[in-house]
Amino acid sequence: MKVKTKLNNKPVVFDIEPGEYLLDTxxxxxxxxxxxxxxxxxxxxxTVLINNEPMLSCSLLTARTEGKEITTVEGIQDAIRTFYDYFGDEGADQCGFCNPALALTVYAMKHELTNPTLEEVREYLVGNLCRCSGYEAQYRAIYKYLGDQS
Ligand code: FES
Ligand code: FES
Structure with missing residues (x-):
């Protein structure tokens, strides 16, 4: 089946199997x-952004993205570059496996919350697990980044 959507600001037509999940697509x-x-x-x-809202692509049927906008870090490189500078400064970078999803979630949080407290930052990121970092440096970097961007 065909699904018409937008991927990183470009129109795209996915040719998918019924029941296919967006992560596989x-x-x-x-x-x-x-x-x-x-x-x-x-x-x-x-995590990807669907119409700027974080969603889990492993459990989202691709068919449900018809007419929507999908964003991954490939689509917001400039915005993400500054964010990664804060990660570097706080020593929050480890294996990096969780970084793209985390960056997308922070990007969405930046547009949704104004001057969030550290507690609100932690709460927003509760679904983003990291196997390496222990979280504290990540939260510090994200909190500073959001504070400086507001
Ligand atoms: S791979 Fe989708 S939530 Fe873990
Ligand atoms: S830095 Fe390795 S999983 Fe998060």
Whole structure:
């Protein structure tokens, strides 16, 4: 079946199997920034933005993206570059596997919350798991980034 959508601001027609999940569709295209972790809607590494809202691509049927806008980090490189500078400054970078999903979630948070508290930042990111960092440096970097951008 065909699904017409927009991927990173470009119109695209996905030719998919019925029941195909967006993570599989994107990896075929190939959007390699979108990672596969648990494949069970629990870890957050497959996050993409659908109409600017974070969603888990491993549990979202591609057919449901008809007429919507899908954004991955490939589509917001300039915005993301500044964010990664804060990560570097706070020593928050480790293996990087969770970074694309985290960056997209922060991008959405920046547009949704004004001057969030550290507690609100933590709460917003509760679905983004990281196997390496212990979170504290990440939260510090994100909190500073959002504070400086507002
Ligand atoms: S791979 Fe989708 S939530 Fe873990
Ligand atoms: S930095 Fe390795 S999973 Fe987050």
């Amino acid at each position: 994107l990896r075929k295209h190939p959007v390699t920034s979108v990672k596969r972790g648990c494949d069970a809607a629990s870890c957050g590494v497959c």
